[in-house]
Amino acid sequence: MDALERIKEQVENNKIIIYMKGTPQMPQCGFSSRTSEALKQCGFEFAYVNVLMDPEIFQNLPKFADWPTFPQVYIDGELVGGCDITIELHEKGELKKMIEAVTT
Amino acid sequence: MSVEKKIKHTLSDNFELSHLEVINESHMHSGPNTETHFKVILVSEQFEDVKLVQRHRKINKLLKYELDNGVHALSLHLFTKSEWDTKGQSVKDSPLCAK
Numbered sequence: 001m002d003a004l005e006r007i008k009e010q011v012e013n014n015k016i017i018i019y020m021k022g023t024p025q026m027p028q029c030g031f032s033s034r035t036s037e038a039l040k041q042c043g044f045e046f047a048y049v050n051v052l053m054d055p056e057i058f059q060n061l062p063k064f065a066d067w068p069t070f071p072q073v074y075i076d077g078e079l080v081g082g083c084d085i086t087i088e089l090h091e092k093g094e095l096k097k098m099i100e101a102v103t104t
Numbered sequence: 105m106s107v108e109k110k111i112k113h114t115l116s117d118n119f120e121l122s123h124l125e126v127i128n129e130s131h132m133h134s135g136p137n138t139e140t141h142f143k144v145i146l147v148s149e150q151f152e153d154v155k156l157v158q159r160h161r162k163i164n165k166l167l168k169y170e171l172d173n174g175v176h177a178l179s180l181h182l183f184t185k186s187e188w189d190t191k192g193q194s195v196k197d198s199p200l201c202a203k
Binding site: 029030031033066081085089 | 156177
């Protein structure tokens, strides 16, 4: 399966997924760290892909949703955004609502 | 022209601006290149009724050349005038590379 198909499958099979540098426990980039922290604070489980451990995904993810940077958050198969947007939504209380809407 | 200036020019040419800041944050990160990390604060009425993702896409498109050629991080803070005022006209500091 090529990388774009793998990404498609991952975002379709996981209600909430973050593509990040490192892991939520051990983030390797400040932007990834902040973003996964915001997801954690929403209190629901989420999937993650460490793009540093998967060079194919690292290379192809920007093409997938035509979004050039990491991290990237997807809810219900749709790109929410990167760090700035996720934090903005979290501060407004909207991120949790979006997550609740797809998990409950 | 420095990347910082180029970004400023591109954005001023394409937006009716209320406020624009382009901040080179490359010093906060490791590596020899000094123009890799930028933060942009752009306030424009043109963002009225435009979703956040679409706002970002617009900037990413305008700065595609820079993103393809060395700019590694681009933190975007894109507001309408009233959103910017609600925020007290300030945004959070960007994080350092590894937390």
